[in-house]
Structures are given as structure tokens and as C-alpha cells.
Amino acid sequence: MNFEMIGRLSLPRATDKFEPFSTKKYESGWIRKQLMFNVTCGDNRHMLSITDGAFDDEHGDIYSFSKSTVDESGNRVKGETLIIPFKDRLTSPKLAEVAEFKKFVIDLERPGRRYKLEKASEKIKEGTSLTDEELKDLDIEDESEVNQELEKSKKRRHEFISGWDYIFKLIDSGKYKDKKFFIRGNGEYQYSDKNQRVYESYIPNRIYLAADDAEESSTATINVLFNSESLDEMSVEEKGKYFVNGYMMEYDGNRKSNIPVPVTITIPVPTDNADEKAKKRIEAIKHKFMVEDDSFKEYGAVVNMLNGAQKQEITEDMLTDEQREDLDCGLITMDDIRAELGGSVYGERIREYQFLKPAKGFTKGRQDTVYTADDMVIKPLADEVDEMEDLFDEEEL
Numbered sequence: 001m002n003f004e005m006i007g008r009l010s011l012p013r014a015t016d017k018f019e020p021f022s023t024k025k026y027e028s029g030w031i032r033k034q035l036m037f038n039v040t041c042g043d044n045r046h047m048l049s050i051t052d053g054a055f056d057d058e059h060g061d062i063y064s065f066s067k068s069t070v071d072e073s074g075n076r077v078k079g080e081t082l083i084i085p086f087k088d089r090l091t092s093p094k095l096a097e098v099a100e101f102k103k104f105v106i107d108l109e110r111p112g113r114r115y116k117l118e119k120a121s122e123k124i125k126e127g128t129s130l131t132d133e134e135l136k137d138l139d140i141e142d143e144s145e146v147n148q149e150l151e152k153s154k155k156r157r158h159e160f161i162s163g164w165d166y167i168f169k170l171i172d173s174g175k176y177k178d179k180k181f182f183i184r185g186n187g188e189y190q191y192s193d194k195n196q197r198v199y200e201s202y203i204p205n206r207i208y209l210a211a212d213d214a215e216e217s218s219t220a221t222i223n224v225l226f227n228s229e230s231l232d233e234m235s236v237e238e239k240g241k242y243f244v245n246g247y248m249m250e251y252d253g254n255r256k257s258n259i260p261v262p263v264t265i266t267i268p269v270p271t272d273n274a275d276e277k278a279k280k281r282i283e284a285i286k287h288k289f290m291v292e293d294d295s296f297k298e299y300g301a302v303v304n305m306l307n308g309a310q311k312q313e314i315t316e317d318m319l320t321d322e323q324r325e326d327l328d329c330g331l332i333t334m335d336d337i338r339a340e341l342g343g344s345v346y347g348e349r350i351r352e353y354q355f356l357k358p359a360k361g362f363t364k365g366r367q368d369t370v371y372t373a374d375d376m377v378i379k380p381l382a383d384e385v386d387e388m389e390d391l392f393d394e395e396e397l
Helices: 093-097 113-125 132-137 143-155 168-172 276-288 321-329 334-341
Strands: 002-010 021-025 030-041 044-055 061-065 081-085 104-107 157-160 180-192 197-209 217-226 241-252 257-268 297-313 344-358
Touching: 002 168, 030 217, 044 297, 081 093, 113 132, 113 143, 143 157, 180 241, 180 257, 197 257, 217 257, 217 344, 257 276, 321 334
Parallel strands: 044 197, 104 197, 257 344
Antiparallel strands: 002 030, 002 180, 002 217, 021 030, 030 044, 061 081, 104 157, 180 197, 217 241, 217 297, 241 257, 297 344
């Protein structure tokens, strides 16, 4: 499960039982740090978390992975395991070899500015002067500042190989509280045998400063496994949507293997007065999740991540009796009502994954799998779970 968000960062309010940034030390000398922060994306607010640990004397190693290379014959050579001492995590010469997917990145440069500075620097080296318009776009007064600004820009990009050094100062400083960020990350999942439930965390690994006018959004890409029992068509009349109850295969660090994680995708049904194209779209989506045999299918979907009260356009069925009567008599118009109420209202608070479009690789349709119902049951874990890795303290949750 991979997600992308554009929104504003903030720390949740601390309480007697909850601290957004916590440090816990164990008898072994291991220190576990956890940061939980909010990303507000329009009408939706999501909590993201970063958890990492190290020994108090900073001994131990970080296991990473190197970039792939190309040999003399042009063949691609896979990367290999990189071991970097924890105390050298910010200075090791091996950092240049770390694969991109193993890095945490924060970039505080304005979108596109570094690229423009690089191109401006090349033009100056070639003997071409910058125009006043180009200087204004780069937010500098003289082309003699270009190289200096380029170096500053590069320093605004921070790369880490450990979550230990990641992001808290950025949010806590308050310097960027009104700024929007583009965030990429993935879901992490762990099953608690004690509580018999899967715990989900949204883990960011890329945080970029976004444009001030960027449209706020939150989407995820998931591969859902489903069978003939997954599509729920009975809730349409009551809730106005179809539900697809399936599973995602996600890695569980305690088990060192994939586990089936329950997931539900919603398919909202358009109103009766919707156009034929909208109705046809919903029927096409529903058909993708209809299965007639005992097999499990797989389909990749991009979904809207909804978590909050959603803004709705004001319609006649929301009006009071007096408003309807005045509307019928021509005393007021719907525009009058919308102007008085701010143009829209908020509905009930919801948390769901709402189908948006097919994911990359699935435009040809769903795929067959060899999964069976037995594969959708999480097997009990052996008893030897290290106390240090137990993340299911009820008070903390």
C-alpha cells in the first residue's frame, strides 16, 4: 500500500496518555523513538508515524541496500546489502551507494526552483546573461547570486538512512506550519496475536515542499484480493454505496512474511438524477469486483483516502420545510440558500478508501491468482516475540 498526500503538517495535541513525540528506554540500553504527526489534506486528516531505535551508546549497525549497477557487458547488476555503523549514519562514505528506495528524504526547496537554478548556472557558464524576468522567477536580484543560491538550494535537501534523524524538528519549529507538503510513503502492518487484529501505520519516506496553490489531496494505491463474497450490494439503499471487502498482502516484520490484511473499498452510487455516463461508470467499477466461481482475483486500485466530515453541495432534500415552501413560492432561490450557508455543508465523519481509478498495470483488468480462503487466515506466531519489539501496549495505542 503506497500513498501520496498534499497537505499541511502539524503535531497532535499532547494529553496525559498521548505524546506525539515519545522516547522509551529499555533495560538493554535500546532507545525507541516514535513521532506521530497529522497531515491535513482538505477535508481529510491523516496521522502518520515514524518509529526507529538505537542503543544509547550508538553501537550497532544499520542494514541498507546499494544501488544497482551496469557491468561492462551492459547487464544490470542488482544491489547488495550495505552495513553502515549507526554512529556513522550521517557521515559514512557509503551513503553515496545507498539505493534511493532505502532513503528518507526531506526537501525544503520551492518546487522546480533548484532545476531552474541549475539551468541558469549553465547559461551563465556559456556566457548568456539572464533576463530580468528569469531573475525575478528565481527570487534573486543579480545573476552573480545564482551559484550561491544553488548551493543553498542543495542544502535544503536532506537524506537519511535512519528514521532516528527524521522530521521532528521540521514540524516542531513552526516555521512551515502554513506551508503545504507533498508526501509519499507506504502502509506498514503488524498483527497482534494477543488482540487478534492488524495494526496499520502510515509511514512517510519522502517529504517535499509543495507549491502554495497545490490542490490538497490524499490517495493510495493498493492491490486488493477478492472473491465471490467480497462485493456487498445490500448496503446501497441504506448507505448509497457498494462495499468491496477484500485483502491486501502486506509484510509483517514480526512474522518476516506477508499476511492478509483486511481492506474495504467503497464505490459511491450516483443519485437518481445523475447523467447516464456517471451511472455507467459505477456499473463498470462494480463489474470489476464480481466473481462467480470460488477463485480469488487481484485488482490494483487508486483510492481516495477519506478521513473526516466531507463537504457536500447543498441540495433540496437537505432543506427545512420552511425553506422548501419559500423556494416553491419564489421567495428565495437555491442560490440564496447556498450563499447563506457558505455554498456547501459537511456530512457525517467517514473513514474509508473510495475507488478512484485503476492502478498502473491493471488497465487490462483484474488478474487470476492461486490464493484460497485458507491463505486469508493469519497463522499464530511462535511465542518468542522479543519484548522490545512489542508495539501493542494498549495504553500507547
